[in-house]
Amino acid sequence: MAARSKARKRAFQILFEADQRGSGVTDVLADWIRHARTDSRQPPVSEYTMELVEGYAQYAGRIDELISTYAVDWPLDRMPVVDRNILRLGAYELIWVEDTPDAVVIDECVQLAREFSTDDSPAFVNGLLGRFKELAPKLRRV
Numbered sequence: 090m091a092a093r094s095k096a097r098k099r100a101f102q103i104l105f106e107a108d109q110r111g112s113g114v115t116d117v118l119a120d121w122i123r124h125a126r127t128d129s130r131q132p133p134v135s136e137y138t139m140e141l142v143e144g145y146a147q148y149a150g151r152i153d154e155l156i157s158t159y160a161v162d163w164p165l166d167r168m169p170v171v172d173r174n175i176l177r178l179g180a181y182e183l184i185w186v187e188d189t190p191d192a193v194v195i196d197e198c199v200q201l202a203r204e205f206s207t208d209d210s211p212a213f214v215n216g217l218l219g220r221f222k223e224l225a226p227k228l229r230r231v
Contacts, residue, residue, distance in 0.1 A: 093189070094197055096136075096141065097137075097197055097198075099121075101174055101201055101205075103121060104174040104177055104178055109170065115146050118134070118138075121134050122134045141178060144182075148184075148185060152177050152180045152181055152184075153165055153177070155228060156173070156177070159220055172202065172206055172207075172213060172214060175202055175210075176198075178198065179194055179218045180218070183225055184221060184228050185229065191225075195215060195222065198215075199214055199218075201214075
């Protein structure tokens with residue numbers, strides 16, 4: 090697995106854990122960093138994982154608002170936790186990170202949905218992130 094793919098997967102895991110614990114994502118990120126420093130069995134948290142988590146944290150309110158607006162018939166709190174956090178990560182990367190090709194972001198988020206969520210989730214994630222890709226320049230300005 091490529092380094093950025095691993096970083097993206099770990100960022101998703103941090104967002105998921107924070108959501109499950111009801112904690113801030115930066116607090117969970119700090120826990121992961123501390124754990125990696127004190128337990129040699131844990132891999133270090135990559136710079137890109139930190140960038141993704143901190144970037145999401147910066148725009149979390151806006152990202153949740155966008156997901157709520159564009160996920161027709163799926164209120165954020167009723168959405169599967171896995172899907173919600175994959176979408177959060179993907180939305181951040183599509184809208185605010187310009188150095189990763191959009192197709193890569195969408196493909197890897199769909200792969201995460203295949204690995205961790207329901208049979209219907211990959212199509213749902215693909216469709217919503219595809220919409221964000223189309224609207225990204227407009228959404229970034231708001």
